[in-house]
Amino acid sequence: METLEAILTRRSVRRYTDQDVPEELIQKILAAAMSAPSAGNEQPWHFIVVHKKELLEAASGISPYMPMVKDAPVAILVCGDPSVEKFPGFWVEDCSAAIQNMLLAAHALGLGAVWTGIYPKQEYVDGFKALFKLPERIMPLGLVPLGYPAHPYPRKDRFNAERIHYNDW
């Protein structure tokens, strides 16, 4: 799929078929994630690929915005490691860039995905740290369930000329 088309037609896909996601595609999505830029090239990310049904079900219960996680064949938990930072606080942006790469790669590969938010909501951060046995320093940023879309998701145009300014506000 052409890059601009992928960017413009990507949707948040919350319903999946029962079909498994081949490991080869998961590896491509992880390679896309790690191709993101990061402050000082720190690459402060970790990825937990979650296949176990009981973990997906438990994760689904941590936030009310994650009901689709229990029905996904796989989900990837994206975490940051602020301890490697030379530029404090930028891990959130670095890991967000990695997630956006993952969403676009998934879409280009015929999969559907959605970014479900964890950080900075403390309650969700604590829930994910406990469930996935994260070391104290590791911060869960977002969870990305993945699967084949259960139905078509037509493009939504979000272009808004009012958000564009020239030279200053």
Added chain:
Amino acid sequence: METLEAILTRRSVRRYTDQDVPEELIQKILAAAMSAPSAGNEQPWHFIVVHKKELLEAASGISPYMPMVKDAPVAILVCGDPSVEKFPGFWVEDCSAAIQNMLLAAHALGLGAVWTGIYPKQEYVDGFKALFKLPERIMPLGLVPLGYPAHPYPRKDRFNAERIHYNDW
């Protein structure tokens, strides 16, 4: 350009030719930015397209990591508006997804770009707020200079299998 190829070959481009970036390409990059997902679909972003040489020069002086900004034909300042948030604090992730879309779109269009960080470094935030006359509520997240690459930027492979975990840490 194919999506996976664009994701894997995108580089941080810091040297540009003198050639101007056509307005049509800037509009495509902005459309890509606004196609990003956001928490609760809040779309909490604003974009300031900066062509004025004196503004690019002044911006370049705010952070020591922005020397290339003064030599770019154009730069886009990406800002967040936390006042529209239903989910506090997620504007950073939303605007980061928008920036990543911009970097990929620029690369696919034959341009080069680099994400230069502003937020959460308070000194840079204050400098950009003052220079671009941002309303008090508006937060500058990052500045993206754009231009035609002055030389080739070959692919760098950042894949690191040690960052991948299965089911839990």
